[in-house]
Amino acid sequence: MAFEKIVVPAEGEKITVNPDHSLNVPSNPIIPYIEGDGIGVDITPVMKRVVDAAVEKASGGERKIAWMEIYAGEKATKVYGPDVWLPEETLEAVRDYVVSIKGPLTTPVGGGIRSLNVALRQNLDLYVCQRPVRYFNGTPSPVKHPELVDMVIFRENSEDIYAGIEWKAGTPEAKKVIDFLQNDMGVDKIRFPETSGIGIKPVSEEGTKRLVRKAILYAIDQDRDSVTLVHKGNIMKFTEGAFKEWGYELAREEFGAKEIDGGPWCSFKNPNTGKEIVVKDVIADAFLQQILLRPAEYSVIATLNLNGDYISDALAAQVGGIGIAPGANLSDTVAMFEATHGTAPKYAGQDKVNPGSLILSAEMMLRHMGWNDAADLIIKGMEGAIQAKTVTYDLARLMEGAREVSCSGFGEEVIRHMDD
Ligand SMILES: NC(=O)C1=CN([C@@H]2O[C@H](COP(=O)(O)OP(=O)(O)OC[C@H]3O[C@@H](n4cnc5c(N)ncnc54)[C@H](OP(=O)(O)O)[C@@H]3O)[C@@H](O)[C@H]2O)C=CC1
Ligand SMILES: O=C(O)CCC(=O)C(=O)O
Numbered sequence: 001m002a003f004e005k006i007v008v009p010a011e012g013e014k015i016t017v018n019p020d021h022s023l024n025v026p027s028n029p030i031i032p033y034i035e036g037d038g039i040g041v042d043i044t045p046v047m048k049r050v051v052d053a054a055v056e057k058a059s060g061g062e063r064k065i066a067w068m069e070i071y072a073g074e075k076a077t078k079v080y081g082p083d084v085w086l087p088e089e090t091l092e093a094v095r096d097y098v099v100s101i102k103g104p105l106t107t108p109v110g111g112g113i114r115s116l117n118v119a120l121r122q123n124l125d126l127y128v129c130q131r132p133v134r135y136f137n138g139t140p141s142p143v144k145h146p147e148l149v150d151m152v153i154f155r156e157n158s159e160d161i162y163a164g165i166e167w168k169a170g171t172p173e174a175k176k177v178i179d180f181l182q183n184d185m186g187v188d189k190i191r192f193p194e195t196s197g198i199g200i201k202p203v204s205e206e207g208t209k210r211l212v213r214k215a216i217l218y219a220i221d222q223d224r225d226s227v228t229l230v231h232k233g234n235i236m237k238f239t240e241g242a243f244k245e246w247g248y249e250l251a252r253e254e255f256g257a258k259e260i261d262g263g264p265w266c267s268f269k270n271p272n273t274g275k276e277i278v279v280k281d282v283i284a285d286a287f288l289q290q291i292l293l294r295p296a297e298y299s300v301i302a303t304l305n306l307n308g309d310y311i312s313d314a315l316a317a318q319v320g321g322i323g324i325a326p327g328a329n330l331s332d333t334v335a336m337f338e339a340t341h342g343t344a345p346k347y348a349g350q351d352k353v354n355p356g357s358l359i360l361s362a363e364m365m366l367r368h369m370g371w372n373d374a375a376d377l378i379i380k381g382m383e384g385a386i387q388a389k390t391v392t393y394d395l396a397r398l399m400e401g402a403r404e405v406s407c408s409g410f411g412e413e414v415i416r417h418m419d420d
């Protein structure tokens, strides 16, 4: 494929997907990456350096990633022209090269362009946002027992209010929808001034079931003991409430789950290990207090898009903050890894922030590729650097006796501790 601006590395080969969705990973895979806006310029090169070191050490130089820069966000407008935020060939490369990684991208509040992060997920139908939240020994935390937090969030990534179907107050479009709601749909019970902005929240059975299926399959594969559906179904009955119903329905129909004490909680035996997996649900506001008070009761979380966004940052805070919170956007074939945090613009270009989130996102990527030996080295390096208290400002400010290092300095520490 001929790209306009993307330079394909001559020495690399493509990862390909088999009909059963497994990957064929060559020893020199081409991995597209988006540097990202704001702190992307700081964390992305450090992530690449750490990954290269881990792969080199794990394989004795037999394997090497051929990095291929692709563009989105502010950098795309510099490379392609003033209004090109998400070039078509970026989408093509992500699709075609199967596994990629990205830095954060800026979304202005209240106006301007819509989220490029959301656009990437929607365009490529990356319907799962998988965000593991675990504790690294020695990390400072605001809670007493951060080690009890070990959850993997499966956030629905393609629907919900996050999809951005909305109209600004005072526009003819908003007025048209208000007229429709009042005149055709009989919405007359609430105060509904014409100055209302309008947002629409689509949630489908297909969208819910494919997400919950992934969460349950993960629980089976990783021998987890529960999957919790988190929703606000008492208030949004036909979207969040339906998410809960469809989730349970899927557990019963596809996994043979049986109701516990008349339901709705249900359980089934893990076909691999024989252990019981409980499928349960919690209303979202209560969940946010439960994860602080009783985190050990939760393992795999399946939730809608906006809830998942809130829960990701809240849970990350319990184990040290969004500086070390990784993630993946997944379809059945394409995987794009990215940190949970954003562009933290006030720190951009200062070589200051924690590159841990993007490094751990790359760790997930290596595991996804089957390069577990390199992924293990990254975990070892992160654990070593944190336990030695050589950390970036975000962790240093909460730790006694820490030595604060820069973003790139932390990367070097991670690499050094791979040899512990
Ligand atoms: N997937 C993506 O690309 C995402 C993009 N965004 C976008 O990013 C922009 C900024 O969003 P904002 O709400 O400020 O959220 P950010 O996640 O960018 O930053 C919020 C705060 O989190 C802390 N933080 C974030 N990243 C790191 C890091 N790597 N190391 C240490 N601390 C970190 C900093 O805290 P402190 O000030 O305490 O040091 C920072 O001020 C927005 O345009 C938003 O839309 C947001 C989320 C995800
Ligand atoms: O797209 C954005 O700007 C924000 C995305 C976000 O907060 C997330 O994916 O967690």
Ligand SMILES: [Mg+2]
Residues within 6 Å of the ligand: 309, 310, 312, 313, 340
């Ligand atoms: Mg978020």
